[in-house]
Amino acid sequence: MAVRVQREDFDPGLEIQALTAGDTSIGGVASFIGLVRDMAGGDSAGAMTLEHYPGMTEKMLGEIEAEARRRWPLQASLIVHRYGRLEPGDRIVLVVTASAHRAAALEACHFLIDWLKTKAPFWKLEETGGGDARWVDARSGDDAATERWSQPRRKDAAE
């Protein structure tokens, strides 16, 4: 049960190890790692700067995580989201969920990354070359992905 918003990179292996250490009731761990995709086609541009709303970001991530824990029987969960300037290939976000069984871990992980994209106050400023930059538009596909989870699943579906 943890949420972190940080400028620094993270090590997914160490994070998963730390999250699950000592809890032998965990039978499955799911993770999602988001990377900066090179949208500028190998150009020197393609870097981006992530801005966020300090205070509200942590609060929203905590609420999203709490919602996942209401829907699925999770032993442990973690969200790490970076901000600041990131280059193509850099890690942006980490979601880890751990449960007794795989279905709960996998579904909760998918839910968290979908919800996070439309409910956490982050904005991407993409460098377009020549010193220019543009704010990335929200994608309607992200809203659809969030909407897909609007019906709460039954907790026992994962047992």
Added chain:
Amino acid sequence: MKVLYFAWLRQRTGVGEETVSPPPSVRNVAELVEWLRTRGPGHAEALQDLSAIRVAVNQEFATVDAAVAPGDEIALFPPMTGG
């Protein structure tokens, strides 16, 4: 009342955060935005299209008809693009 701007709203207004004292006739977010537009050309440009703006009141998502009061923290920003 504290008003925060993020992403292109911050760039166009030229401020990330400002403390304002709107008149008592400003009772909700839409009325606040209308009043904020009069603060300068940057504000007028940033705030011209209310439908492009998302709102949080005291760090909770809100609609433009949400009430605002002295002491509130109002944040104005475009749709979010995290993850």
